[in-house]
Amino acid sequence: MLLQLCLLYVTIWLHSVSAQSSSIAKPGCLERCGTQPVPYPFGVGPGCSMERSFEINCNTSFNPPRAFLSILGGEIMGINPTNVRVNMPNLALSTYGQGARILTVVYGLSTTRYTFSDQNWLTAIGCDDMAAVTGLANRSFSGGCVSYCQSAGDSGGVASCPNDSNGFGLGTGCCRTPIPKGTTNLFVNLTDVHRNWRNNKLFSTSYAFVGEMVTSNFSYRLNDLNNATIFLSDNWSAKNTPPVVLDWKIGQQNCDEARRNLTTYACKANSECVNFDTNIVGYLCNCSKGYQGNPYLDPGCQDSDECADNPCDPNADCTNIPGSFICKCRKSYGGDGMKGGSGCTKLPPSTIINVSIDIDYTWASGKTEISSPSDTRPFISDIV
Template structure:
């Protein structure tokens, strides 16, 4: 009897440097980290294993922080990080706290694997050097209300951050609020009744630090380069290695990647098994794609597009097409990250450049809503709205394919001082008119009115001719013609959020008008919607604008380029329109159709060099302002200084009048 051929399998290679411990307690410590001298790349990667605990606990020596895990795949070390938090002090002032600085180390706070989380009742803002990068607001849980597991805005909220950070500060407002950066998987089981999650009891949370290496730091291997952006325009370049196909181990060690050895006698058996495996895998993948297609609403989408004559059926791209177009969703292809997903730049086989949005996992309970949004996007046909080219529903998360807009966001062109071509006043006025026209189209020219719900300068893209394109309809909703509002969980972006919606949870078409008013003020002033460099009373740009107007110093905050190029009459007219859009009472705000018409008229007067003269001294002579406190339960969530609408008898009252 002939014995079956033997297969010799190589031992699993150690992840640590030869002769060094690869574990401290339950934590694996792979190179470039190491325990003991000559076991790490350099002293910044030195790990101390404290044997006085059972099991032993590792610490990153250079930062004096406990190591929870190290991932060679993600290039991250997860540490137990002190919480940056604060409760309102005796004088009721906000609390400002600063994180541990990672300057001078190869580590950064990862924007991809962490979230900014707020516990308690109130607001918190994460920023650095006067730049606001994330904000979150949670409301108090009413007595007797059952809390769903997770973090959904009641006693807890969370949001993504767009950059990697070397340090950050947290500003909190509320009775007792804790704001901190934390690993994105930490909050999954949050429950307000669990004392472990109370503001007082949380002192340490897991935070993922991305470690970076220079080209000279790593051995000869197949090296890959990637870059990360710090707040502003500074980039960090890092290199990394990975094992080739059929190998595993630690690619940062010489001979750290090893394969599986087999005897020649088993070659034909392995080939046969391999082809059988390929057949089974192909069938399995086919069923898997069909499962994802059904789960992501493919059948429902087919039905909707077949019965809805107003929607044009969009091409269905395959997962393989989009993986090839985006180089397997390479990090270097990322155009931006948002609350609804990540956007990648891609090139189709026909040469078209596209933007591929990889959505976050769709909640099956909201599947019909998601499909409805895709149908809505299929109906839109406006020159100033980004076009949806198609979708892919056979992957774990839905993929949407849009036309690529080459010139980036309006936010970048307003606020990035390094731009070679600053926006002229004529360009700003035209962009505002185009965006207003697109919103008017959504509100009143589609078969069913559509509310965008997240108008901001980062969601307005500019093409190669600097024409505006409204984008990101991830939170948009359609509304029945006979409805006046939608009651929803408050969603939006700090600085652009309608205070009336924040207080009532009722979103109306005038809520989009308020957000557009903030964009209009951005274009006039060149200032950011939220700025830590302004006083706490005027941190909001809307409040800053209205108070400056009231104090007769509005022209002092206008962008110098706007003052240089714009006629006084135009600037006053646009400022007047912005003030009306920012009215605290939504009923007193103009409709977007009216806003678009007025901006078109101002643009026409710009071309005709209107002879109407307006005295600079008239600017700012309006009524008073009122302080509005938006509260939930016993917790003050936000205080705003807003224009006192009672001083105006009608929407059409001029912004400026003679002061007697």
């Protein structure tokens, strides 16, 4: 009976440790908001995030609930170990001859732990319009593009955006230009340039916005540029304005500086510190090789069972060790035992050869000599 109770206690304790090591949030905090996982240092509500930049508001008025980044107000579309995707549908808008003009949009991140990723670009939609962007990263920068149409019926009345990775391809009624990594502040300006090459503006409305690089084809009807309500509708924005990709980081120190104060150092056991960028302070934590879990939460990263992924040859046995594993070929097989290596090869049958050996010992020289197998002289006769 005592043995059964002891086994029950050990089982419960192991289950508890396993549950704690697999948790992605601080104890007592929500691990997800609706369908969106919320891993620490992010957290839902006060006290559940590492700092205010990572605090998430879980809006339960939606079904299912939706996660919003409190410091910026945008809806979170995804969180991963290096960046967060956030809906920030800020449009620079120009309605030529109709009075509605929002020609400049400012994106400010300098007071947060975020910078713009180089996975974003500036997109301009319209005909005869120039979108210009200036910003602050490691240094100030500027860029821009011109959205041009030859005529109102250009390309059959359908506009398309360039979808190459750098955004420099040709489009009709649309242009794109990349955003440098590490940018903290962006200023987007939209300018009508139709007078540079024609008397009349083809369409009244144009737009510019910053969003995630997408390689899928994007197109729209040119005639829609005469109807501002189409582009300003929630349905159009949700469907066609991609999220902004923001890189996130911990603190205002690099790894060497952060390690000097273990009280505030964010990387827990079995994890490694990675500098955010060569020219931008801040850092991230990654689990060491062979470990998994949340590197920002105690008790740190836990040893992963690499053997569960069957890395060894079918004729080898796998042994998991801290941070790694060992493949050992079974009896009668040779090789490194790895699936991606030499594997395990069946060894040829062993050949046993019996050899008769005489050992001659010469007292005078003190040396041992091995005679040929045919030498069958009596051992005693060689002693002098």
